[in-house]
Amino acid sequence: MALKVLLAGATGYLGSYILKELLKNKFESRVIVRKKNDFLNSLGESKALETFQAELTQPGAIINCCEGVDTVISTVGITKQKDGLTYMDVDYQANMNLLKEAKRSGVRRFIYVSVFRGNELTHLKICAAKEQFVAALKNSGLDYCIIRPTGYFSDMGEFYEMAKKGRVFLFGNGAFRMNPIHGADLAKICCDAIQTTEKEIPIGGQEVLSFNQIAEIACSVAGKKTRITHIPDWIRKSILALLRTFTGSKTYGPIEFFMTVLSMDLMAPASGSHTLKAYFEELKSKG
Numbered sequence: 001m002a003l004k005v006l007l008a009g010a011t012g013y014l015g016s017y018i019l020k021e022l023l024k025n026k027f028e029s030r031v032i033v034r035k036k037n038d039f040l041n042s043l044g045e046s047k048a049l050e051t052f053q054a055e056l057t058q059p060g061a062i063i064n065c066c067e068g069v070d071t072v073i074s075t076v077g078i079t080k081q082k083d084g085l086t087y088m089d090v091d092y093q094a095n096m097n098l099l100k101e102a103k104r105s106g107v108r109r110f111i112y113v114s115v116f117r118g119n120e121l122t123h124l125k126i127c128a129a130k131e132q133f134v135a136a137l138k139n140s141g142l143d144y145c146i147i148r149p150t151g152y153f154s155d156m157g158e159f160y161e162m163a164k165k166g167r168v169f170l171f172g173n174g175a176f177r178m179n180p181i182h183g184a185d186l187a188k189i190c191c192d193a194i195q196t197t198e199k200e201i202p203i204g205g206q207e208v209l210s211f212n213q214i215a216e217i218a219c220s221v222a223g224k225k226t227r228i229t230h231i232p233d234w235i236r237k238s239i240l241a242l243l244r245t246f247t248g249s250k251t252y253g254p255i256e257f258f259m260t261v262l263s264m265d266l267m268a269p270a271s272g273s274h275t276l277k278a279y280f281e282e283l284k285s286k287g
């Protein structure tokens with residue numbers, strides 16, 4: 001009999017690729033979403049899956065969501081959502097609510113998507129919340145797997161947007177390197193993890209690129225001369241200090257995360273086949 005998987009986060013960038021991969025591999029699938037109709041309309045065609053509509057932040061609303069489920073996969077976290085919630089409300093507590101249900105229903109394995117080197121970055125609000133959940137998951141008694149991806153191609157789109165306007169702004173000298181990963185490549189890793197015993201998977205894409213190289217690829221695809229402005233690191237630190245002093249965590253949380261990861265090397269074991277150039281070309285063709 002096919003294993004039943006509950007996916008939380010199916011409406012997001014990574015989650016939508018995981019759902020495709022689950023269906024392709026004939027897993028019995030259930031998704032938990034906030035807006036069922038919007039979600040079903042976005043699928044475009046009827047799919048063989050169960051849809052559970054609920055707010056993960058409300059424990060009472062998700063009772064029995066894990067009934068009959070073998071494995072839970074959660075990509076739930078705040079990225080660009082503006083719901084007035086904090087990372088602790090969502091990345092930690094919403095996932096805790098799901099974990100509690102998973103335990104109650106006897107789920108075998110719980111796969112959670114955190115961030116690469118997140119356990120070294122707990123001074124950042126987002127990583128503090130995610131790693132607090134990771135610690136709880138490790139102590140839950142459930143079999144688990146923590147996926148630790150580098151940056152996603154979806155975020156590299158910002159480089160392409162700057163390139164289209166004729167200039168890419170980078171902090172420091174642009175020499176830090178990373179291997180970002182495409183959602184489809186990462187989805188495969190997440191689905192493969194259902195039937196392995198791996199506990200922790202640090203993972204990135206096949207190309208290791210410096211931020212200068214990413215900017216060059218973006219400019220070349222955009223058909224623009226490469227123009228990069230390197231912003232001195234003291235400016236980045238000053239902006240962060242100002243934001244921490246004068247804004248709340250909901251504003252500076254996402255900014256401090258991106259400003260921090262853009263000023264360090266992020267190279268994880270490589271996987272996948274997608275290239276950033278092809279991804280930028282896809283963005284170009286979509287206009």
Ligand SMILES: NC(=O)c1ccc[n+]([C@@H]2O[C@H](COP(=O)([O-])OP(=O)(O)OC[C@H]3O[C@@H](n4cnc5c(N)ncnc54)[C@H](OP(=O)(O)O)[C@@H]3O)[C@@H](O)[C@H]2O)c1
Pocket residue numbers: 008009010011012013014015034035055056057075076077078079080081083085090094113114115116149150151152154155
């Ligand atoms: N972007 C990166 O470079 C990167 C790198 C490493 C790790 N990650 C992590 O990977 C995970 C997936 O990223 P992604 O880019 O796929 O994010 P995404 O597109 O924003 O998807 C996030 C998912 O979480 C759900 N969610 C957010 N707030 C919620 C709430 N209050 N209640 C219920 N569901 C909620 C969203 O549902 P709605 O559609 O209803 O909002 C969506 O399904 C995130 O945890 C992210 O932090 C990202």
